[in-house]
Amino acid sequence: MSQDFQTDSRQMLGRLRGVMAQDAAGQARLDQITHLIAEEMRIEVCSIYLFRDEDMLELCATEGLNPEAVHQTRMRLGEGLVGRVARTGQVINTDDAPNTPGFRFMPETGEEGYSSFMGVPIQRLGEKLGVLVVQSKDARSFSEEEVYAVEVVAMVLAEMTELGAFIGDGAAMKARHQHPVQFRGTTAQEGAARGHVWLHEPRVIVTNLIGEDPVRELERLNEAVDELRVGVDRMLTSARFGDKEQLEVLEAYRMFANSKGWMRRMEEDINRGLSAEAAVEKEQSTARARLGQVADAYLRDRLHDLDDLSNRMLRILTGQGTGTAAEMPSDPILIARNIGPAELLDYGRSLKGIVLEEGAVGSHATIVARALAIPLVIHAKNITTEAMNGDPILVDGDQGVAHLRPGETVIAAFRDKMAMQAKAQERYASIRDKPATTLCGRTLSLTMNAGLMADLPSLEGSGADGVGLFRTELQFLVRSKMPKRAELSELYSRVMDAAKGRDVVFRTLDIGSDKVLPYMKPTDEPNPAMGWRAIRVGLDKPGVMRMQLQALIRGAKGRPLSVMFPFVAQREEFNAGRAELNKALERERILGHPLPATMRLGAMLETPSLAYAADQFYRDVDFLSIGGNDLKQFFFAADRENERVRRRYDTLNISFLTFLQGIVERCMATDTPLSFCGEDAGRPVEAACLAAIGIRSLSMRPASIGPVKSILRRTDLDELRSVIDEAGRRGDQSVRPCVMDYLREKL
Incomplete structure (x- = not known):
């Protein structure tokens, strides 16, 4: 040239x-x-x-x-x-x-x-x-x-x-980042929130686009690259050697930071008149454009690495994000491309809502958001590009919508919705201490799902009868290394202390699928939801299972203990898990530690195969809990992370209700306690139908207990069962239309 x-x-x-x-x-x-x-x-x-x-x-x-x-x-x-x-x-x-x-x-x-x-x-x-x-x-x-x-x-x-250089009259562009924008995503946690934007990774704004002195701009670029390389080397030095996966990622980082091609292209851009910042961002834009066209997962990861390095470079060059952070608003709505559970826990309950560009319905970040009762919308495409720190925003977790910089009409409608929800909460509070007894005289047990100590205060406030599911994997997911047995034992003890005598059902470690431990090498599986996960991992790595079972026994401190294994597909898996529990109990007895006053061991029924297990399995387990989220996706062969298919199949489909009814009948015949755990347990209409077919225990997020108790106390289950049966005789695909008609008439 x-x-x-x-x-x-x-x-x-x-x-x-x-x-x-x-x-x-x-x-x-x-x-x-x-x-x-x-x-x-x-x-x-x-x-x-x-x-x-x-x-x-x-x-x-x-x-x-x-x-x-x-x-x-x-x-x-x-x-x-x-x-x-x-x-x-x-x-x-x-x-x-x-x-x-x-x-x-x-x-x-x-x-x-x-x-x-x-x-x-x-x-x-x-x-x-x-x-x-x-x-x-x-x-x-x-x-x-x-x-x-x-x-x-x-x-x-x-x-x-x-930067808004083309605004100022009616014929030019509208001011960017000033007009209202609606983002339609996916509901991951219900609820409504109003607040102001807080960007998890604030975008760097480049104001110095054109360099007057190429020599000085090249010096600035080289100084920034030197600082970047030192930072990457420092990360490598502090990394835990032996963690091959982490080292590979950081080595890839260093490879990019030392890339001669990357440097050469930026130097050429500067020689043609760009500032150092503009040269870096030009390379970043090229990488972002390629990201959308690359299908190979490895290449996409490498382009993400380059994108992240470019962000680090821009922060060094501009000084943005390297000094004192901007002050978080008092009502922050977190906006991010994606976020891990540990980062989310760092924010804690200060957040009013969360909107993610990516995310997954069943991810551990979503589980944390549910535990903290924070409205969450995922798949809100391009919101990190459009949103600016401090922008007003409304999050409608019920509809999966975020209104950025909303107009007065939207604000007024949203204010009315929040007022109606507040009034409903007052109504639910008035029945908090009353039993979930239906008009036909049946009393249901309504328990809550939990996974963090932060969940436990909701036990009193929600009126839950206990904890039907305590997810133990969150303590593993939010750490950079395997927790120690003593740490887990202390946590489980505090959970039981907070329950104040109410039953807590601890689910053993459910990892794999979307829940990958930071310190555990992920397995490349074509369909991880049906792969090496949950009890399959525990049985293949019995040391981890034994350690957790010992921690649960010690945490009980002589109190009654309830434990269940996740994702059991056949009787032999349950028996193998029970053998490990018996070994742990015997070991604790020999060591002189107090054993639980009573020991209940159950299983989660999340695979259709377990519904058809031998009668002996139903007699062996102390209780069963239907894991509705997984069971439904396997029953309908519809991945719950796939937006194209997951909403196509209704929980109130006749075939699914008939299948659940078969499980209820088997449990009644073997006198096996049965509960239903999952999102559908917390939806009032679905909960009423589950109760009508004979399920007497439901476990849900704390905020759902009030609405579910309210509808149950106003429903005659015998009448509702007749409506469901009649729909089956007519050959309806779903009972939802006739059930909704019945409830509207009765309520």
């Missing part, structure tokens, strides 16, 4: 800096930019197309086309060459535009006669903002140097857009 062109590139960026410095309205700036690009490149046409919404591009400024077409010409994403550039994020460079696939002639622009076309995406960190187009009458392809120059200008335009 010639030195002359590099000088011209810097000259163009220098003139752009002058445009940015002027006190001008947004449209005037856009017009000046198209003029100077056309002049510098000695071409006839330069145009800027910007997104008006996520599907529509608008011609916002032009030099060379019909000026009356500005703000009148629009095209959809993917339409014409401009739309193709916007959709794919790839440059189109052709010497024969009219005969290029996808070309769309727009007569109102007066673009006939321009053979050459180059379109470059205007995007920032994967967010599509528009397209920069240059055209020429000469039938030629633009050179590599010219393509690069326009790409650099497009990147600067993206930053200027981010």
Whole structure:
């Protein structure tokens, strides 16, 4: 590449800096930019197309086309060459535009006669903002140097857009990060919250885009890279050697930090006129754009590494995020791409709500959010790009929606919803200490799910009869190394102390699937939900199971103890687990430690196979707990993490209720206590139907106990059972419609 062109590139960026410095309205700036690009490149046409919404591009400024077409010409994403550039994020460079696939002639622009076309995406960190187009009458392809120059200008335009350089009059763009935006995601934890945005990883805003002194900018880049490398080396030094997986990740980090290609590209960008920050972000934007096109998991991880290193570099160069943190608002709504359980626990109950771009319905972060009773919406695409610290936001966990910078109408409706919920909570509080006795005289046991000490205060406030499921894996997931037996024993003892004599059912370690311990090498399985998890891991690693069983026995301190094994698929697995418990009890007896006053051992019925186990299994277990979340996904062959299928199948489907009824009948015949645990137990309509088919114990999140108790106390289960049976005789697919009609009439 010639030195002359590099000088011209810097000259163009220098003139752009002058445009940015002027006190001008947004449209005037856009017009000046198209003029100077056309002049510098000695071409006839330069145009800027910007997104008006996520599907529509608008011609916002032009030099060379019909000026009356500005703000009148629009095209959809993917339409014409401009739309193709916007959709794919790839440059189109052709010497024969009219005969290029996808070309769309727009007569109102007066673009006939321009053979050459180059379109470059205007995007920032994967967010599509528009397209920069240059055209020429000469039938030629633009050179590599010219393509690069326009790409650099497009990147600067993206930053200027981010900084609000093109607002100020009605014809220009709307102010970014100021207008209301609704994000429709997926419900992971119900509830409503109103507050202000707190970004888990605040976005670095680059204000210094163009470098005046390339030598000084190169010095700044090298100083930042040196600091970055020292930091990565420090992480490697402090890493626990022997943890091969962790070391591999950090070695990959160091490889990128020392990448000559990465450095060379950034140095070239600086020599062409960019600041050190802009050069780093240009590389980051390239990596983000590639991320969306790479299917290979390994390559995606490496691109994520590069993205993270770029963020670290930008923080070093700008000083953002390296000094005193901004003050968290008093009503924080946490916004993040994703978050781990330990990080979430660090925030604790200070959070009013959480919105994630990624996340999973069954992830351990979701379990922590449920334990803390914090409304959570996941799969809210692009919210980390749009949200700014301090923005007002409403989180509707019931609908899976987040309203960022909401208007007054939305705020008023949301305020009414929260008021109605508060009134309902008052009604539930009035029956907190009353039994869940139905109109037909049957009393159900309503217990709560827990997994943290922070859950236990809800035992009193919710009116729960006890803890039907205490998830013991959370104590393993939030640590960087395996917890010690003494630590677990102390925790289990405190859990039982907090229960004040109420029954607590401890589920043994349920890891695998989406719950991978930080210090345990993950297994690459094609379908982890049906793979090496839960009791399968415990039986293959009996040392861990024995340690936990000993901790539970010691934590009981002579009190009654209830334990259940998760994900039992056949009788032999339960028997093997019981043998390990008997060994632990015998060991504790020999050591002279007090044994539990009574010992109840149960199993979670989460696989259809266990429903058909021999009668002897039902006699062997002290109790059974139906794990509704897993059982339903296996029954319907519908992955509960897959949004395309998980909502397609209804819990109140006749076939599923009939299957559950078969389990109820087997338990009644063998006198085996049965409970139902899962999301459906906490949904009032579903809970009433489960009670109607004979399930007398339900375990749910604490906030659901009030609504479930309320509907049960106003329902005649015999009448409801008749409604369900009649729907079956008619051949209905689901009993939901007729049950809803019945409840509306009766309640």
